[in-house]
Amino acid sequence: VTAPAQLDRPETEEVVDPDRPWVAIVWNDPVNLMSYVTHVLIELFGYTKAEAHRLMLAVHHEGKAVVSTGTREQMERDVTRLHGRGLWATLQQD
Amino acid sequence: VKFNRGRHGAVTADVSAVEASVLASAVAQLLHLLGEQDAVDDDPLAAMVGLPSGDVRRPEDPALARLLPDAYRPDASGDPQFDAGEAAAEFRRYTESDLRTAKRAQADRVLETLASLGGSGRLQLDRADADAWLGTLNDVRLVLGTRLDVTEETYEQPLPDDEDLAHALQVYSWLGWLQETLLDCLEPRPR
Numbered sequence: 001v002t003a004p005a006q007l008d009r010p011e012t013e014e015v016v017d018p019d020r021p022w023v024a025i026v027w028n029d030p031v032n033l034m035s036y037v038t039h040v041l042i043e044l045f046g047y048t049k050a051e052a053h054r055l056m057l058a059v060h061h062e063g064k065a066v067v068s069t070g071t072r073e074q075m076e077r078d079v080t081r082l083h084g085r086g087l088w089a090t091l092q093q094d
Numbered sequence: 095v096k097f098n099r100g101r102h103g104a105v106t107a108d109v110s111a112v113e114a115s116v117l118a119s120a121v122a123q124l125l126h127l128l129g130e131q132d133a134v135d136d137d138p139l140a141a142m143v144g145l146p147s148g149d150v151r152r153p154e155d156p157a158l159a160r161l162l163p164d165a166y167r168p169d170a171s172g173d174p175q176f177d178a179g180e181a182a183a184e185f186r187r188y189t190e191s192d193l194r195t196a197k198r199a200q201a202d203r204v205l206e207t208l209a210s211l212g213g214s215g216r217l218q219l220d221r222a223d224a225d226a227w228l229g230t231l232n233d234v235r236l237v238l239g240t241r242l243d244v245t246e247e248t249y250e251q252p253l254p255d256d257e258d259l260a261h262a263l264q265v266y267s268w269l270g271w272l273q274e275t276l277l278d279c280l281e282p283r284p285r
Contacts, residue, residue: 029160030246031239033270035277036232042282049282079165080189084196086232088163092170 020093022075024068027088028059040085041067044078069094096275097224105224105279111214116265118208120234125201127158127237128194150186157240161197161233162190197233204230224280231273238266 026037034056041052045068058065067089068078075091082089095113100106109117130153153159166182203226207217219227242248242262249267253260 030244030248031236032232033274033277035274036228039228039277039280039282043284046284076165076185076189079185080193083163083165083189083193085229086161086236088160090163090165090167090170092167093172093176 021069022072022091023066023094024075024078024082024089024091025064026055026059026067026082027090028063029088032087034060037087040082040087044081044085095272097272097279098275099279100218103221105217105219105276107217107219109208109211109214109217114208114211114214118205120238120265120269121201121204121208121230124230124234124237125198125205127155128161128198128201130155130158150183150190152182152186157237160236160240162186162193165189197229200226201230201233221280221283224276228273228276228280231269231276235266235269235273238262238269242266 026041037056037059038049038052041047041055042049045052047055055065055067067082068075070078072091072093079089079091095107095109097105097107152164153162164182165185166178168178170176170178170181203223207219207223207227211217242259244263244266248263253263
């Protein structure tokens with residue numbers, strides 16, 4: 001008798017690529033003025049008015065928008081700057 | 095009162111005594127809130143070597159927590175090893191004190207420009223003053239909006255019967271309008 005060969009197959013686990021980029025996200029809140037959010041996105045990230053307006057609308061209608069992408073350290077800096085302006089922001093791995 | 099574009103990039107506003115007093119009181123409350131100490135478990139060794147110390151937690155007051163939010167949500171990473179709570183605490187340990195200081199400095203600057211009126215009169219703000227006003231009006235509205243639990247529909251609803259609450263909502267609404275007139279005067283400057 002024989003037995004089928006044991007395949008050395010490890011349990012599949014979701015492997016997170018440590019190099020996957022991080023993103024800074026702005027979340028919707030009921031207080032910040034639409035014009036203010038647009039103003040801040042232009043000043044902090046150099047977006048054009050049209051780009052900043054589109055991102056602000058995404059925050060407003062979809063509840064959040066990615067406003068910046070980079071390393072974890074860069075995103076911590078961006079979130080710090082966003083908090084300085086009173087926007088509700090977090091960072092997360094994309 | 096509303097903000098207007100003045101000469102040479104200045105921003106002006108004619109402020110009545112009542113308006114100046116409402117503004118000064120709102121900013122003073124903001125400063126008081128920002129001065130409240132967090133729950134910190136002091137680490138004397140870290141203090142000796144000048145490192146940020148202690149376990150700085152998210153403020154329990156929702157208004158203060160809105161000014162000083164967590165930077166990481168529980169689902170910040172798909173990596174099961176990643177501890178978002180620890181990351182948020184670490185971030186807070188290294189940044190919160192600076193954030194409070196910056197917000198306080200901004201609010202102090204607003205109070206100074208108001209005090210220079212001697213009660214009422216024409217505010218003359220240069221760009222740095224105007225930026226401080228913009229940020230502080232926003233912080234004041236964040237605090238008031240959180241306290242009043244406003245929603246995006248608040249403006250469309252009739253005022254409540256409770257007089258104090260109705261008054262607070264009117265102040266909140268007025269501050270939003272005032273901030274909007276200031277934004278109309280300021281061309282965003284990327285930096």
